[in-house]
Amino acid sequence: MIKIAVFASGNGSNAENIIRYFKDNEEIRVALIISNKANAYVHTRAKNWGVPSYTFSKDEFEKGDPILQKLREYQIDFIVLAGFLLKIPDSILKAYPQRIINIHPALLPKYGGKGMYGDHVHKAVLQAGEKESGISIHYVNERYDEGDIIFQARCPVLPSDTCEELAQRVHRLEYEYYPQVIEKIAKQACGGIDKKNDEQ
Template sequence: MTKIAIFASGSGTNAENIAKYFEGNSNIEISLIVSNKKDAFVHERAKTLGIESVTFSKNEFENTNEVVNYLRDKHIDFIVLAGFLLKVPDNILKAYPNKIVNIHPALLPKHGGKGMYGDNVHKAVVQAGDTESGITIHYINENYDEGGVIFQAKCQVGKDDTYEDVAKKVHILEYTHFPIIIESILKDKNG
């Protein structure tokens, strides 16, 4: 059984979608939701789904081993970032080498880096006049949005599309592909 922790900072729609996808799976379990915000709606989703959720402060993430120790105590094997807005610190990267994946709401390397998340990304896509956007699922490393790309999916951006239109198209790609790609990564890792 592979135990996954999902890290999320906000509403948790991707976390919920992933958790529902793996419900009843005998090989993969969403065991824990980790957030850096006590009031993030992802905690309410976790309650509804019957998944433990916990909050750690920015300081606990960045300056202590509390998060790593907690993950180890819970026998977490793999981490999925789903709208997690803090940079993952080195101690977690070292504890989980090539075992942390993120989804970015654009086609990296375009529109990545610090501050490029959510609507900021979709606005940048529209402002740049891009004709396509999409999602990038990638491993993470010590730099924002620079880890090895695992998968990309594209959607068209019309010349009259607003950033909200782009967001809707990208969300569909996220919900469709992220759980399936997580499952395929874990199948590959587990032989």
């Protein structure tokens, strides 16, 4: 069984979609939710699905060790970011090489980087007069949104689009494709896993 931890900072709709996708999967399941905000709605969603969730401060994330201890406690094999706004520290990157992925609501390398999340991205896409947008799923490295791209899906940007309308179109791509890509990449990365993280 491949155990996934989902990191989320806010509402958690993507996190819940991922939990739902894997709920009857015999090879992969979401075993843990981690957030940097105690009042994030993702905790409520996790509780409704019976998935344990924990909050860590920005300082704890920067140190990395408290999060690593929790990941080891739950024997986590693979990490998924779903609307998570903090940078992943080097200690976690080193413990999970090529086993941390993120989804970004635009076609990277455009409209990425620090501060580019959620509606900030969609507003920038609209202001630039882009004809298309979409999603990018990528490996996580030490810089925001600069890890190798795994998968992209595109959608049109209509001249009449509001930020909310474009966001809804991008969300549909996220819900459809992110769980599928997680399943594929997690199996590739963890197929021969030997619980190395327990030994570090």
